Amino acid sequence: MRIRRPEPHTLAGAYALDALDGRDRARFERHAARCQECTQEVTGLREATARLAVAAAAQPPPALKEALRAETARTRQLPPVTRGSHVAGRTRPRLGARRLALALSGAAAVAAVTVWVTASLGPPAGQPSSSQEITAVLTAPDAVKMTARVRTGGTATIVMSHRDRMLVFAAAGLRPLPTAQRYQLWLIGSRRDRSAGLLPMPSHGMTGPVIASGLQSGDRLGLTVEPAAGTPRPTTPMILELTL
Amino acid sequence: MGVETGPGRVSPPRNPWAGAPPPRPDRADLAALLARVAVGDRAAFEAVYDRVAAPVFGTVRGVVRDPGLTEEVTQEVFVEVWRAASRFDAGKGSPMAWVAMIAHRRAVDRVRSEQRSADRDRRAASSVIAYDDVAETVEDNLDRERVRRCLRALTDLQREAVTLAYYGGYTYREVASLLKVPAGTVSTRMRDGLIRLRDCLAAGR
Numbered sequence: 001m002r003i004r005r006p007e008p009h010t011l012a013g014a015y016a017l018d019a020l021d022g023r024d025r026a027r028f029e030r031h032a033a034r035c036q037e038c039t040q041e042v043t044g045l046r047e048a049t050a051r052l053a054v055a056a057a058a059q060p061p062p063a064l065k066e067a068l069r070a071e072t073a074r075t076r077q078l079p080p081v082t083r084g085s086h087v088a089g090r091t092r093p094r095l096g097a098r099r100l101a102l103a104l105s106g107a108a109a110v111a112a113v114t115v116w117v118t119a120s121l122g123p124p125a126g127q128p129s130s131s132q133e134i135t136a137v138l139t140a141p142d143a144v145k146m147t148a149r150v151r152t153g154g155t156a157t158i159v160m161s162h163r164d165r166m167l168v169f170a171a172a173g174l175r176p177l178p179t180a181q182r183y184q185l186w187l188i189g190s191r192r193d194r195s196a197g198l199l200p201m202p203s204h205g206m207t208g209p210v211i212a213s214g215l216q217s218g219d220r221l222g223l224t225v226e227p228a229a230g231t232p233r234p235t236t237p238m239i240l241e242l243t244l
Numbered sequence: 245m246g247v248e249t250g251p252g253r254v255s256p257p258r259n260p261w262a263g264a265p266p267p268r269p270d271r272a273d274l275a276a277l278l279a280r281v282a283v284g285d286r287a288a289f290e291a292v293y294d295r296v297a298a299p300v301f302g303t304v305r306g307v308v309r310d311p312g313l314t315e316e317v318t319q320e321v322f323v324e325v326w327r328a329a330s331r332f333d334a335g336k337g338s339p340m341a342w343v344a345m346i347a348h349r350r351a352v353d354r355v356r357s358e359q360r361s362a363d364r365d366r367r368a369a370s371s372v373i374a375y376d377d378v379a380e381t382v383e384d385n386l387d388r389e390r391v392r393r394c395l396r397a398l399t400d401l402q403r404e405a406v407t408l409a410y411y412g413g414y415t416y417r418e419v420a421s422l423l424k425v426p427a428g429t430v431s432t433r434m435r436d437g438l439i440r441l442r443d444c445l446a447a448g449r
Contacts, residue, residue: 013435014416018352019409046341048442053344055391058302072326080330
């Protein structure tokens with residue numbers, strides 16, 4: 001037996017511990033899709049990791065339950081998978097975990113309100129995004145919402161649709177920049193970084209929404225501070241980086 | 245070690261508790277509750293929350309550390325449980341395993357996409373503590389005692405690899421570099437360690 005790198009099978013433990021990153025995870029999932037034994041093994045190991053979770057139990061603050069009540073009230077549930085492949089058991093939860101409540105929690109609600117305002121006032125000058133496009137993404141059947149903190153302050157919310165290869169980006173509370181600088185959005189692919197445009201000036205602490213199109217699978221989203229005219233590629237460190 | 249790999253290894257039983265006493269009632273209940281959640285039963289959702297909020301919150305907190313972020317991620321996890329309840333498949337594991345998987349994945353994905361190396365270094369120290377202080381907070385947790393005992397039964401390397409990955413949120417490559425051990429060794433120790441842990445926990449039920 002020649003072993004060059006860990007056989008995918010030996011990664012079952014690391015996979016069950018969520019200790020595989022990007023490429024390794026994808027490689028294992030490809031392998032597991034054809035390996036019934038691996039899938040079963042991971043299932044068994046997940047029972048052990050679940051016990052680790054139970055052992056780490058700690059009471060959440062009571063307010064959390066209250067917040068969830070409101071959240072579930074406005075979150076549409078997924079229909080069951082009627083004819084899912086068995087691999088789905090392994091790969092879907094991952095997607096599932098990354099897909100977030102589509103509509104309208106917290107910042108996204110704000111984004112939606114902003115869309116409303118944008119729709120009635122017309123798109124801000126120089127914005128390539130139209131409210132129609134934004135609405136299309138927000139209501140796409142595969143829309144996924146993510147929120148993340150921006151390292152220099154503020155919270156970003158994106159809603160993306162891989163089907164439409166577009167995402168809507170909005171942020172709240174971004175640190176104000178001197179006039180010589182702007183926030184610039186990037187789609188970071190395996191081959192090169194593509195600018196997804198400059199963010200508009202904030203209004204009442206809200207930035208955007210803007211739309212970025214041409215999303216490719218494996219892209220990450222990045223945000224940097226750049227000279228006001230924008231740059232062809234990032235020149236400063238990412239202050240936000242999200243795996244899409 | 246008796247748990248070695250290789251093509252001839254007997255595959256684990258489909259039901260990890262096969263041969264053990266029947267599932268505890270709370271397991272069955274949780275599955276039934278999730279089925280109710282799948283049809284939009286909010287009361288059932290709250291019952292699920294009451295059962296699993298502490299493990300979810302504790303696990304997420306161990307990985308992300310930041311209190312605000314912990315609450316945010318915990319909330320996302322439960323919104324996901326609500327949304328995806330119809331996707332829970334009892335044939336593919338216990339409800340607790342399903343919820344824990346969503347929680348842990350979500351937590352590690354979040355720190356990996358957000359945190360820079362400085363933060364992670366800080367967590368290197370704390371993840372070890374996490375295993376010790378894993379929850380002085382919850383009263384009467386027999387599970388914790390059993391998990392501790394079974395963790396102690398692992399080799400040092402197995403235990404460190406498993407706890408750094410699970411409670412610290414590290415990738416196996418990161419664990420390898422923290423422990424100064426080849427990555428391939430870490431991945432096999434994680435697997436061996438989890439298999440042992442699984443068997444030890446199943447035996448103790």
